[in-house]
Amino acid sequence: MTADDLRALTADLPKVTEDIKWEDNLTFLVGDKIFAIAGLAGNRVGFKVSEEDFAELTGRDDIIQAPHFARGQWVQVNRPGALSRQEWKDYLKKSYTLVLEKLPKKTRKELGI
Numbered sequence: 001m002t003a004d005d006l007r008a009l010t011a012d013l014p015k016v017t018e019d020i021k022w023e024d025n026l027t028f029l030v031g032d033k034i035f036a037i038a039g040l041a042g043n044r045v046g047f048k049v050s051e052e053d054f055a056e057l058t059g060r061d062d063i064i065q066a067p068h069f070a071r072g073q074w075v076q077v078n079r080p081g082a083l084s085r086q087e088w089k090d091y092l093k094k095s096y097t098l099v100l101e102k103l104p105k106k107t108r109k110e111l112g113i
Contacts (some may be wrong), residue, residue, distance in 0.1 A: 006038055009089050013096050015111045020079040028092075033105045038093055045078045046052040046099050047095040057091075059092070 003026050009026055010016050017029045021037075025047040036047040046066040054073045059064045062082040066074035066104060077083060083091065100113065 001038065001043055001077075003038065003040075005080075005088075006036065006045070009092050010036070010096070013093065014113055015054075016096070028096075028113075030096055031103045033099045033103060034077050035095040041080070043080055044076055044078055046074050047092060048072060048074050048098050049091065049095065050098065053091070053094065060075075076090055 007030065015030055019027050019029060021027050024039055024040045026038045027034045036045065039046045051073060054075060057075050058065055062079040063075055063077050064075060066076040
């Protein structure tokens, strides 16, 4: 999963920003909160999921509990082909929504969302 692939999959989500964090991780954010993270050195991508999706996804090959975001229901996809393109789009949108809903009302208002 390339940075351009992730950009294309998140292009229709409002107020998404990008940043490089921890030297080699491309992050996708809404309101300065990460909803997806990709290692620039490899194909790993992490994103936030619901409890139901967490159980389903971590039961699949090449998808694990994200090591550094475990307490917040995050998964790490170790092979892009573990999800179809439509699944990528759907799960990234769900991740965005989960993070957006946790933002303070003031921040959401400032973002116009």
